[in-house]
Every structure is written in structure tokens, then in C-alpha cells.
Amino acid sequence: MSIDTVRDVVAWLKDFPTDRVTFTFHGGEPLLAGAGFYREALPLLTEGLHDLNPEFAMQTNLWRMTSEIAQILAEYHVPIGSSIDGPETITDSQRGTGYFEKTMRGYDIAKAHGLNVRFICTFTNKSVKHRQEIFDFFLKNGYTLKLHPALPSLRSENPKQWALPPEEYGELLVYLLDKSLEHIQDIDVMNINDLCRCVFTRRGTVCTYVDCMGSTFAVGPDGSIYPCYRFVGMPEWVMAHVRDRPTREALMQSESGKRMVAFSAYVDVACKDCSHIKYCRGGCPYNAIAPSGGSLDGVDPHCTAYKRIFNELNERMNKEMFEAPIMEMTPYPSKPRKSAKPGVMALMRKLVSR
Ligand code: SF4
Ligand code: SF4
Structure with missing residues (x-):
């Protein structure tokens, strides 16, 4: 550039x-x-x-x-x-x-x-x-x-x-969840931290799990604007040129912009019965629509993996919160039981304390 x-x-x-x-x-x-x-x-x-x-x-x-x-x-x-x-x-x-x-x-x-x-x-x-x-x-x-x-x-x-394959990706995420809890003070696995935040806050906290259209753009070496860096070099995804100083509205009105917006509307229907829709939003639009040239044939092919880890995190969070010891109102309150190994809520506490 x-x-x-x-x-x-x-x-x-x-x-x-x-x-x-x-x-x-x-x-x-x-x-x-x-x-x-x-x-x-x-x-x-x-x-x-x-x-x-x-x-x-x-x-x-x-x-x-x-x-x-x-x-x-x-x-x-x-x-x-x-x-x-x-x-x-x-x-x-x-x-x-x-x-x-x-x-x-x-x-x-x-x-x-x-x-x-x-x-x-x-x-x-x-x-x-x-x-x-x-x-x-x-x-x-x-x-x-x-x-x-x-x-x-x-x-x-x-x-x-x-x-x-998505199934193996899902199992890998669960494996890394366990490993990052086992070594909670010694390593950060970014994806696991992000996924925990998504489930805990019930909203996407990284681009894969939000409607990224309109908030992320990429500029190629020649000044062409694309919906994100992953589309750079694909002429059919050029939205405009920086020298023309397009507004956000003009970018989203380009053919490329319209395809991105259409994906968001497609997710509302395709994922409507999924309990994770709020903090997944169909995954990454590039993964979903770039291989088909923009056709709406499905959501992110990693959907199976996302469901696997989101289900796992929800189950663990619910269990940990539901089974948390209740402090008794007596002169000698019962002490919270010490968990053998840190759970998902311990990871959330670590993230919040930063
Ligand atoms: S297209 Fe995918 S990688 Fe690019 S900003 Fe959107 S979610 Fe992120
Ligand atoms: S997990 Fe799959 S079905 Fe659920 S919102 Fe994400 S992409 Fe859609």
C-alpha cells in the first residue's frame, strides 16, 4: 500500500x-x-x-x-x-x-x-x-x-x-477448555476466554459471534474497500475505493455490502430455534458465504463445533451456579466447599478481575 x-x-x-x-x-x-x-x-x-x-x-x-x-x-x-x-x-x-x-x-x-x-x-x-x-x-x-x-x-x-472437520473442532474446544481450567493461572487460551465471555454476557464479544457487517472493513493495497481482510483480493467483494470516501450507508448499499446484510437476515431465520443465536449470530459470514460466492446456502460450517462448546459452557455454568453452596444464616455459616479443580465460573472471575 x-x-x-x-x-x-x-x-x-x-x-x-x-x-x-x-x-x-x-x-x-x-x-x-x-x-x-x-x-x-x-x-x-x-x-x-x-x-x-x-x-x-x-x-x-x-x-x-x-x-x-x-x-x-x-x-x-x-x-x-x-x-x-x-x-x-x-x-x-x-x-x-x-x-x-x-x-x-x-x-x-x-x-x-x-x-x-x-x-x-x-x-x-x-x-x-x-x-x-x-x-x-x-x-x-x-x-x-x-x-x-x-x-x-x-x-x-x-x-x-x-x-x-467441525466435529473434531468442537471436541478440540472442549479439550482446550479443560486444559485451560487445569492450568488456569498459567496460560490463556484466547478462544476459550472469548467463548466464556460470550456465554456469560449473552452477547458476542469477538467478530465471529457478532453481526460484523458495517463495523469492520478492510482496505486492500490499491485502496479497494472490502467487508473484512479475509475478502481482500476477491474482486467480487470490493465495496468501493477509499479515494471516493464512501459513507457507511454507501458501502452497505454496494452488492458486496448487501450480501453481508442478507446473511444477517438469513441467520435470523436459519438459526431462530438455536438457543445460542444471541451470542453466535450464525458465526463468521466469510466462512458461510465466501465459498459460495455470496449465496445463502447455510451458516458458518463450524456450527457443529460452536454448538458443542456453547452447550458445554452453558451446562457447566448452570451446574456450577445451581450447585454452588448456600451460606446458612447461623452463627457458624457453612463454608463453601472447595472444588477439586477450577470451573468455568473461576475462569470468568479471572477474566473479570483483569
Ligand atoms: S467476516 Fe468473519 S473474520 Fe471477517 S470480521 Fe466478520 S466474523 Fe470476523
Ligand atoms: S450454533 Fe449454529 S445454529 Fe446456533 S446460532 Fe450458531 S451457527 Fe446458528
């Missing part, structure tokens, strides 16, 4: 009806833009959109991290998301020889400059068989774990080669 396009973004968002904005730099590989780009882009966005309290994040493989870039990113408090899929052998078997080593080299530079780095771990139908080894790797190294389930690839001749 050129600096002129960054200027267009500033001009476009200046009068956008919102009071805050978060920019996530994605790729391709965002570090390829080099230190010079960030030295110009970050102040332009920060100062030009001062009223929107801009925050930043970056998703990178870290291979091109240098001290110079790390210093600039640290100045603007840019948290980093990167990808490793567990120990070196598992990561390299999924991403190619040398991947792990190059990422960890960049990780060391980022950490030396005080950057906050979190790893996304993609579980495939192959790596899920090593789930304990993968979890132990994250635990032992003190890394926060964010799980990403491999989806059928839209750009491969063998789309299901790595895809994690």
Missing part, C-alpha cells in the same frame, strides 16, 4: 460516524512494506484520526522483523499476532521447513523491543492428533494460545487436505 493510499484512508475516515478505530496491518506480509512505510503511516493515522483514538495491531510471520521496525512498532504500542502451530516439527510439517526458526528469530527481536507477541496456532486434521503436545508446548513456553481451525482452502485443488 502506498502512503498516498494511507492519506486517502485518513481523509475517508475523518468524518466516519464512529468514536474509535483499530487498524490491523495484514498481508501478504506487512513487514515487506519496510520501516519507512511505518515511520510515515503510523503518525499519519495517529495524528490525522486523533479524534477516533486509533489503535493498531499487526499480523505477520515475523521473518522480516528488524530492530528498526520493532522500535517504530513499539513506539505506537502495536501488538503482534504471528503463527506457529506448536513445536518446530509440527509447525514446519504444516508450513514448510525453516518456518519455525525464521519466525522465532523475529520473535526474539520483537520481544527485545518490548513488543507484545501472541501466536495463532492453526489446528489441522493432522496436527489435532498431537493436541496434547501442542498445548504443552504453549504452556511450557508461557505463550498465549489462540486457536485457528483449518478451513477448506478456496484456492487449492485439494481443498480438504488440511481442513479440521
